[in-house]
Amino acid sequence: MKKWLSMISLTAMIAVLLAGCGGTKNNNGASSSASSSSAPSGSASASPSDAPAGNPVELTFWGDWGGEGQKQFETMVDAFNKSQDKIKVKYVLQQDMVTKFLTSATSGGAPDILFWDRWRTSLYAPKNVFHPIDDFMAKDGLNKSDFYDEALKELTYQNKLYGLPLTVDARALFYNKKILADAGVANPPTNWNELEQAAIKTTKWNGSKLEVSGFSLGDNGLFNMYLQQAGGTMLTDDGKTNFNNEKGKAVLAYWDRMLNTDKVYKVGFEQGLGEGTDAFATGKLAMTLSGPWMLSTYKKYGKDLDFGVVPPPAGPNGDKGSVMGGFGLVIPEGSKHQQEAWEFVKWWTANKDNALLWAKTSMNIPGYKPALEDPFFKDDPFWKPFMDTLEFAKIRPQHPGYSVMEGDALVPNLQLFQQKKQDADTTLKKAQERGDQLLQDNAQVK
Amino acid sequence: MASIGKLHRHQARTGYLFITPTLLLFLIFTIIPVVMAFYLSFTNYDVLSHMDWVGFDNYRRLWLDSLYWTTFKNVFFYAVIFVPLNILISIALAMLLNFKRSGVKLFRTMNYLPTLTSAVAAATVWIWLLHPEYGLVNGLLSYVGITGPAWLAQTDTAMFAIILVTLWQSVGANMIIYIAGLQGVPDYLYESSKLDGANAFQRFVYITWPQLRPTTFLVSTMSIIGALQLFDQAFVLTQGGPGNVTKTPVYLIYQQGFNQLQMGYASAQAFILALAILVFSFVNMRLNKSEEPIV
Numbered sequence: 021m022k023k024w025l026s027m028i029s030l031t032a033m034i035a036v037l038l039a040g041c042g043g044t045k046n047n048n049g050a051s052s053s054a055s056s057s058s059a060p061s062g063s064a065s066a067s068p069s070d071a072p073a074g075n076p077v078e079l080t081f082w083g084d085w086g087g088e089g090q091k092q093f094e095t096m097v098d099a100f101n102k103s104q105d106k107i108k109v110k111y112v113l114q115q116d117m118v119t120k121f122l123t124s125a126t127s128g129g130a131p132d133i134l135f136w137d138r139w140r141t142s143l144y145a146p147k148n149v150f151h152p153i154d155d156f157m158a159k160d161g162l163n164k165s166d167f168y169d170e171a172l173k174e175l176t177y178q179n180k181l182y183g184l185p186l187t188v189d190a191r192a193l194f195y196n197k198k199i200l201a202d203a204g205v206a207n208p209p210t211n212w213n214e215l216e217q218a219a220i221k222t223t224k225w226n227g228s229k230l231e232v233s234g235f236s237l238g239d240n241g242l243f244n245m246y247l248q249q250a251g252g253t254m255l256t257d258d259g260k261t262n263f264n265n266e267k268g269k270a271v272l273a274y275w276d277r278m279l280n281t282d283k284v285y286k287v288g289f290e291q292g293l294g295e296g297t298d299a300f301a302t303g304k305l306a307m308t309l310s311g312p313w314m315l316s317t318y319k320k321y322g323k324d325l326d327f328g329v330v331p332p333p334a335g336p337n338g339d340k341g342s343v344m345g346g347f348g349l350v351i352p353e354g355s356k357h358q359q360e361a362w363e364f365v366k367w368w369t370a371n372k373d374n375a376l377l378w379a380k381t382s383m384n385i386p387g388y389k390p391a392l393e394d395p396f397f398k399d400d401p402f403w404k405p406f407m408d409t410l411e412f413a414k415i416r417p418q419h420p421g422y423s424v425m426e427g428d429a430l431v432p433n434l435q436l437f438q439q440k441k442q443d444a445d446t447t448l449k450k451a452q453e454r455g456d457q458l459l460q461d462n463a464q465v466k
Numbered sequence: 467m468a469s470i471g472k473l474h475r476h477q478a479r480t481g482y483l484f485i486t487p488t489l490l491l492f493l494i495f496t497i498i499p500v501v502m503a504f505y506l507s508f509t510n511y512d513v514l515s516h517m518d519w520v521g522f523d524n525y526r527r528l529w530l531d532s533l534y535w536t537t538f539k540n541v542f543f544y545a546v547i548f549v550p551l552n553i554l555i556s557i558a559l560a561m562l563l564n565f566k567r568s569g570v571k572l573f574r575t576m577n578y579l580p581t582l583t584s585a586v587a588a589a590t591v592w593i594w595l596l597h598p599e600y601g602l603v604n605g606l607l608s609y610v611g612i613t614g615p616a617w618l619a620q621t622d623t624a625m626f627a628i629i630l631v632t633l634w635q636s637v638g639a640n641m642i643i644y645i646a647g648l649q650g651v652p653d654y655l656y657e658s659s660k661l662d663g664a665n666a667f668q669r670f671v672y673i674t675w676p677q678l679r680p681t682t683f684l685v686s687t688m689s690i691i692g693a694l695q696l697f698d699q700a701f702v703l704t705q706g707g708p709g710n711v712t713k714t715p716v717y718l719i720y721q722q723g724f725n726q727l728q729m730g731y732a733s734a735q736a737f738i739l740a741l742a743i744l745v746f747s748f749v750n751m752r753l754n755k756s757e758e759p760i761v
Contacts, residue, residue, distance in 0.1 A: 435621070
């Protein structure tokens with residue numbers, strides 16, 4: 021009998037242990053999708069139209085901006101919640117948002133609104149995880165021409181629109197006014213040739229030590245931008261690389277001249293310099309191509325950093341080019357309150373006052389054009405050049421394998437080229453072969 | 467006899483019951499995922515919408531994927547330098563600090579400290595130290611008249627920089643293991659060899675090193691596995707660059723799975739990596755022959 025007792029108590033212990041494990045697992049699942057737990061209670065009160073007042077629909081909004089960004093989001097969310105009493109939005113910070121969304125999209129814990137880096141759309145939209153918003157747009161009579169065309173294009177897959185742009189950005193030329201003036205450069209450069217001359221004049225070497233670099237050539241990922249300025253495009257219409265030609269060679273020849281003949285930069289010069297020691301902010305770099313996201317950082321330096329911004333220099337034949345990026349808001353297919361989520365998206369992205377409030381809160385350029393007519397943007401010497409740049413900026417090619425092609429085929433070969441390990445012809449040839457292969461391997465997403 | 471058999475059975479049953487929770491966890495979190503990954507490597511699983519059987523397609527593609535084999539070449543190169551240095555430095559440190567003197571514990575702690583730091587945080591600090599113009603490393607080199615390279619940005623130095631950082635972070639832990647090993651070596655062996663007139667070098671070669679064989683086996687196996695799975699430092703220090711010289715298989719698997727959503731293909735890559743680790747662990751076991759110290 022005693023033996024039996026011990027056996028039973030043991031099994032009971034194990035059962036409790038296992039239940040404990042299982043229990044915590046369930047809890048994790050639930051907390052990871054706080055929305056889903058609140059969703060049933062929300063749906064119990066049926067659709068919002070006949071929902072009794074004082075019992076608002078609760079929406080979950082996922083983003084991966086923490087710190088300052090989180091405060092900016094919460095400012096907007098609070099403003100929305102105060103503006104009406106039918107919908108209540110809650111911002112949830114997800115550090116590893118995309119991975120989290122992957123699992124939640126299939127297991128039913130999807131959020132109602134997702135903060136979305138737009139270039140990923142070409143990979144995710146074909147998998148039917150987002151809800152198309154065309155019907156909402158038509159019903160509410162929103163005008164697509166109020167938004168940046170390129171940004172909408174980036175959120176579109178097979179003629180369906182999957183979200184609205186929240187921010188737009190593009191790189192322009194930042195220049196240090198003091199360094200340029202000291203070197204006798206009167207006006208900021210407007211084309212490749214002027215840029216090269218200005219860079220030569222502003223570069224300072226002390227023996228083998230580079231003290232001031234005239235122009236940053238540190239980011240090989242900007243090849244796309246230079247290629248546009250040289251009059252080329254990254255991909256052909258049928259999804260193959262399109263840089264192994266005269267246009268691509270023009271870019272590499274320009275880089276080679278700047279780096280090896282003019283010696284205005286040194287490979288690795290900026291690597292590891294964080295915000296506090298940023299080369300441009302500390303006057304070690306005269307000119308660099310950067311985006312509006314750096315404005316607030318550089319403005320913090322006040323009098324110590326007298327800088328200006330102009331649209332990126334044009335190429336040899338006068339072609340202008342910059343790459344447009346930015347974020348949008350999308351509504352997952354798994355959301356149980358898509359109509360309410362749309363109300364929130366519309367309130368934020370397609371309303372002049374709110375888009376402007378967002379712009380002033382976060383120092384971002386909203387994707388809604390009417391908001392940009394405000395003096396806050398139009399009369400500001402720092403915003404103006406970005407507005408001008410956005411007029412001709414193009415999004416990255418919408419090929420699901422594009423980022424892999426750029427990261428694994430093009431950039432590594434460009435790095436070898438910059439370090440003189442291979443010549444321009446080999447670089448472009450290898451990047452093309454490898455790039456075409458990667459594009460093909462990653463083309464199929466459906 | 468019968469009662470003894472009964473007792474054995476009872477003990478066996480209780481024993482199994484006691485290890486059940488651990489084994490269940492092992493089954494749920496290790497065995498099942500491994501089997502699933504193996505199955506997934508034959509599908510086009512993308513987490514969101516697909517899981518169709520594609521046969522050997524993933525493996526065929528992998529065979530032709532030159533970047534995947536480049537990453538293997540990279541980690542082998544890394545392992546060939548990292549593993550022997552790791553053993554050498556940790557054993558040297560261990561012998562240096564294997565005394566009972568005041569203050570020795572402080573030095574042990576200081577050598578162990580890098581191990582306690584997070585790989586990512588430490589790597590971030592190393593980026594600053596290795597900066598070509600303003601970094602401490604090149605700053606010190608410039609005092610003796612050497613212009614240091616852009617460690618992390620140049621193809622010929624990037625991998626060595628990663629080896630340096632990972633060594634700095636891993637020798638501390640292995641030093642502790644070796645100190646434990648050294649303290650297990652019986653004193654009488656040293657005493658008798660001293661009587662026979664063996665010098666310090668001979669004592670190391672004929673007593674210490676053979677006695678430490680199981681320790682060396684442990685340390686070398688762990689560092690081989692760690693080397694082939696290199697990720698954090700390569701990710702933070704160089705992002706696989708420049709020119710793909712520091713890209714590692716795990717880096718590629720992560721990218722393929724989570725950025726491109728090709729979990730099936732990523733699983734195939736992971737499986738080949740697991741096989742490679744298995745093979746090298748076996749080779750290592752053969753090389754170290756016995757796990758038992760020779761007394």
